[in-house]
Amino acid sequence: MKDFEYIQPDSIATATELLAEGDAAWSNVSRRAIAGGQDLFGELKTGIVEVDSLVDLKATGADNTIAVDPSGNLRIGALVKLTDVAELAERGPVASLLAAAALSVASPQIRSQATLGGNLCQRPRCLYYRRPEAICLKKGGDECFAYGGHNKYNAILGGGPSFIVHPSDLAPALVALDAKVTIAGAGGATRELPLADLYTLPSEGDVTRETVLTPSEVLTQVETQLPLVDRMAGTWRSSWQKFRERDGFDFALSAVAMCLRVADRRIVDARVVLGGVAPRPWRSAEAEAALIGQELATHGSAEFDALAVAAGEAALTGAEPLDHNGYKIPLTKGLVRRALQELSR
Amino acid sequence: MGNLNLKINGDHHPVDAPDHWTLLEVLRYRLDLTGSKQGCDKGDCGACTVLVDGKPELACLLLAGASEGREITTIEGLMPAHRAAGGTGADPVQDAFDRAGALQCGFCQPGMMLSTRALLNEEERPSRERIREALSGNLCRCTGYTQIIQAVELAIHETCGEPVEHPAWAPDQAPWGDAVSTVPGRKGTGSSDTTQGEQA
Numbered sequence: 426m427k428d429f430e431y432i433q434p435d436s437i438a439t440a441t442e443l444l445a446e447g448d449a450a451w452s453n454v455s456r457r458a459i460a461g462g463q464d465l466f467g468e469l470k471t472g473i474v475e476v477d478s479l480v481d482l483k484a485t486g487a488d489n490t491i492a493v494d495p496s497g498n499l500r501i502g503a504l505v506k507l508t509d510v511a512e513l514a515e516r517g518p519v520a521s522l523l524a525a526a527a528l529s530v531a532s533p534q535i536r537s538q539a540t541l542g543g544n545l546c547q548r549p550r551c552l553y554y555r556r557p558e559a560i561c562l563k564k565g566g567d568e569c570f571a572y573g574g575h576n577k578y579n580a581i582l583g584g585g586p587s588f589i590v591h592p593s594d595l596a597p598a599l600v601a602l603d604a605k606v607t608i609a610g611a612g613g614a615t616r617e618l619p620l621a622d623l624y625t626l627p628s629e630g631d632v633t634r635e636t637v638l639t640p641s642e643v644l645t646q647v648e649t650q651l652p653l654v655d656r657m658a659g660t661w662r663s664s665w666q667k668f669r670e671r672d673g674f675d676f677a678l679s680a681v682a683m684c685l686r687v688a689d690r691r692i693v694d695a696r697v698v699l700g701g702v703a704p705r706p707w708r709s710a711e712a713e714a715a716l717i718g719q720e721l722a723t724h725g726s727a728e729f730d731a732l733a734v735a736a737g738e739a740a741l742t743g744a745e746p747l748d749h750n751g752y753k754i755p756l757t758k759g760l761v762r763r764a765l766q767e768l769s770r
Numbered sequence: 771m772g773n774l775n776l777k778i779n780g781d782h783h784p785v786d787a788p789d790h791w792t793l794l795e796v797l798r799y800r801l802d803l804t805g806s807k808q809g810c811d812k813g814d815c816g817a818c819t820v821l822v823d824g825k826p827e828l829a830c831l832l833l834a835g836a837s838e839g840r841e842i843t844t845i846e847g848l849m850p851a852h853r854a855a856g857g858t859g860a861d862p863v864q865d866a867f868d869r870a871g872a873l874q875c876g877f878c879q880p881g882m883m884l885s886t887r888a889l890l891n892e893e894e895r896p897s898r899e900r901i902r903e904a905l906s907g908n909l910c911r912c913t914g915y916t917q918i919i920q921a922v923e924l925a926i927h928e929t930c931g932e933p934v935e936h937p938a939w940a941p942d943q944a945p946w947g948d949a950v951s952t953v954p955g956r957k958g959t960g961s962s963d964t965t966q967g968e969q970a
Contacts, residue, residue, distance in 0.1 A: 431789035431835045463813060466792075466831045470812050481836060508825065532907020533885065534816060537825035538832060673906030 426469045429476050433484035437609045437645060443480045445611035445641035458482055458643050460504060461539040463531070464547045472557045473564065482542075488646055496653040498602075499523065503542030503644040510595070511536060518684060519602055519649050522663035526598035526682065529667045532674045542644040545596050545606070545623070546636060549589035550676055551579065562587045562632050576747040578678070581754065583703040587627035588747065590701050591635060592676050596620070597700035598665060600708055601682035602649035611641040620647065624705035635704065651684060652694075659688030664764040667700070668756055677701035679757045681740075683764040685716065692716045697740055697761070702753055712740035712761065724766045733762040774834055778803065779847025780854075785834075793837045794818045794829035797844060805845035805880045809909075816908035819881035820844050826888040826907070845880035848887060852951065859951030863887050863925045869949075870921035874912030882908045886922050895926055929953050 434440040440458065447456030455477040459465055468474035488502030491509065497517035501510065510527035513520040530536055530544065553559040553570040560566035571579045571588045579588040604620040623636050630637075638644075651661060663684045669675035680700035686693050697712035715735045722728035737758030744754055772784035776796070787796045794811070797803040797820075809817035811830045818829040821843035843851065852861040859865055863886045866872070873879045882905060889896055889904040896904065901922050910918060927934045928949050 426790050428788055428790045431833055433835070462833070462836075463831055467812055479833075481833075483836065532816065533888075533904055534819055534826045534828045534907045535813060535831075537822075538827050673903065 426466075427472070427475050430478035432478055432480045434480060435485065437482070437485045437487045437643065438613055440480050440482055440485050441609055441611045441641050441643060443478075444643070447478075447640060456480060460543045461506070462543070463535050463539040464543060467555070468548060471555060473555065482643060483540075493520070498649045498651060498653060500646060500648045501541055502646055503540060503545075503606075505541045507531075507536040507539045507541065507544060507595075508533070510541060517653075518661040518663035519651055519653070522598050522602065522665055522682060522684065523595070523649075525665035526594045526667075529665065529677075529680075530594050541595060541647060544593050545599070545620070545644060545647070546638070547592050549635070550592045551589045554589065562627070563589060565633060572747065575749065577749040578676075579747055579750055580704055581702050581744045581746045581750055581757075582699070582707050582741075583626050583628075583705065584745070584747075585628055587632050587704065589627070589635075589704050591624065591703065591705050592701075593706070594667060594677060594680060594700060596624070597680055597698040597706040598682040599647060599649065600706045601663070601684050601696040601698040602651045603696070604647050604649045606644050607646040607648075608638065608642050609645045610639065615645075621706065621708060627704050651696075657686070657693060659686045659691075659693045661686050661694075662768045664767040666760040666763045666767075668760060679753050679760055681757065681760040681764050683761070683768065685721065685768050687721050687768075690721050692719050692721050697736070699740060699757060702744075702757060709740045709742070711742040712736050715739035721765075721769050724769050729765070729769060733765050734758075736765060737761040774838055776834065776837060776842060777840070778842045779844060779850060787834050789833075789835060791834050792830050793820070793832045793834045793842070796834040797829060803844050803846055807877055807880060809877065814909070815878070816881045816885065817878055819884045819908060821884055821888055824888065824891060826885045828907075843884070843887075845884060848883065856954035857952055859949075861887065862929050862949070862951050862953055863890065863922070865949060865951040866921045866925035866928065867918075870917050870924050872913065872917040872921035878908055878910040878912075882910065882918055886925065889922075890926065890929065894930060898923070 457476045457479055459479045460482045487504055489504040490502050491505055492500040497519050499519055507527045507530050511524055513524040515521040551571055553561045554563045559570055562569045569587045580590050600621045605617050606620050606623055608616050661684055665682055667677045667680040669677055677700050679702050682698045684696040695713040695716040697709045699707040719732050740761050741754050772786040774785050776783045785800045787800055797806050806820055806829050807817035809815035813828050813831045819826050820829045822840050848861040863883050867883055885905050885908050
């Protein structure tokens with residue numbers, strides 16, 4: 426790694442001030458925040474990112490706790506390690522979905538260093554983005570090399586002009602749990618956003634970024650807000666399905682986070698969010714509409730089959746595969762089916 | 771004197787190192803603790819695994835400056851910790867890896883053994899599935915992993931004082947010879963409780 430200065434600020438306010446002092450151009454800031462660093466070190470060591478100094482958020486003493494409210498929703502500090510999310514006791518649909526998603530991330534070593542906030546703010550895994558010699562759209566160039574190149578791991582939904590996929594597993598799970606995030610910025614400013622609104626598509630603005638965070642902003646907290654206690658009937662169930670080339674220690678080729686609210690075997694509310702297939706966590710209103718109002722039939726029945734096919738088709742509405750990633754369409758439909766199968770038990 | 775003060779294997783090590791050095795670089799190139807291997811140096815292979823406050827972490831993806839104030843255990847510290855706790859010989863995990871032939875080139879072995887130690891500190895009798903998951907961040911390009919899993923299970927059985935299952939390929943042999951290490955509070959499970967070739 427190129428040499429840099431390592432700064433340990435004593436508060437988030439100091440950290441965001443330090444970050445604001447850095448260069449404002451996102452792709453070329455000389456000062457970056459570091460939390461677990463598991464993604465950032467990869468960028469620094471390959472040389473696709475260079476910094477003059479790193480500002481360690483872990484030193485700030487900011488929130489690294491998990492709080493469970495009586496309904497079962499969770500408030501998690503952005504500095505919580507993925508190991509601790511993965512070890513959440515399987516109490517209810519929120520904790521079990523998050524624990525399953527966290528456990529599917531990388532390896533035990535990386536989970537004990539990686540933080541929730543860092544997982545949500547990961548940079549793309551695209552082969553071209555990660556190669557220092559490929560000055561692609563994401564790095565300020567003028568071409569997405571994946572589009573006409575090797576695109577087995579790239580987007581089938583929401584792509585263009587860049588075709589990266591967002592690599593986070595926690596992001597689709599948390600979007601399915603109606604999570605909101607708290608963001609701290611320079612000058613003590615804080616703002617809250619639905620997690621879904623943290624992410625942007627390449628076509629929506631600055632193609633070199635995946636989130637709306639400014640260089641001086643950091644995530645501080647995530648809070649799930651699944652309507653667990655309201656007057657609506659039924660109970661929530663959740664399922665996490667992730668498919669990867671190796672069974673351990675790999676990114677998702679496709680993933681499905683599904684939450685269903687079921688009353689008398691009828692689906693009264695639904696969240697379907699796809700990972701690994703789009704530049705952002707891909708919430709599928711079409712799949713949710715295909716599920717809501719239907720009977721959650723027993724797996725093996727013709728009714729279950731029809732529901733799984735309809736939901737899978739709906740989830741892939743608008744999918745446009747590139748040359749090498751057409752497999753993601755049947756794969757994702759299969760994961761939707763697996764999620765429904767788990768939830769129909 | 772040094773700009774860093776690291777606590778490694780129970781000892782305080784004042785050390786001078788540039789800000790951008792990882793813990794792995796400080797271990798290997800300042801402190802000569804070369805048991806932690808520099809493999810891929812980017813978080814893929816697990817050869818640099820150390821225990822930080824008891825959890826397995828990658829020393830190549832951890833700044834030395836960020837490891838101040840934390841308890842670091844490297845492979846060099848396993849046997850001393852085992853003996854300080856009243857055991858004899860090497861850590862039962864090291865002993866089992868040795869006797870089960872869980873290595874060929876040995877490059878992955880320190881990381882493998884530290885991941886195993888972290889697992890066994892949390893769970894006394896992890897399932898094979900748990901063992902495989904716990905070792906999923908440690909790559910071995912020689913063994914095909916079979917003897918590694920067998921070594922972990924050997925260490926579990928011997929630590930718990932249970933009879934050891936014979937491997938399918940050696941049904942008639944005493945499995946992998948007798949345990950050389952003993953665990954405090956338990957008799958060795960081999961035919962002899964005497965330790966061999968030990969000097970305290």
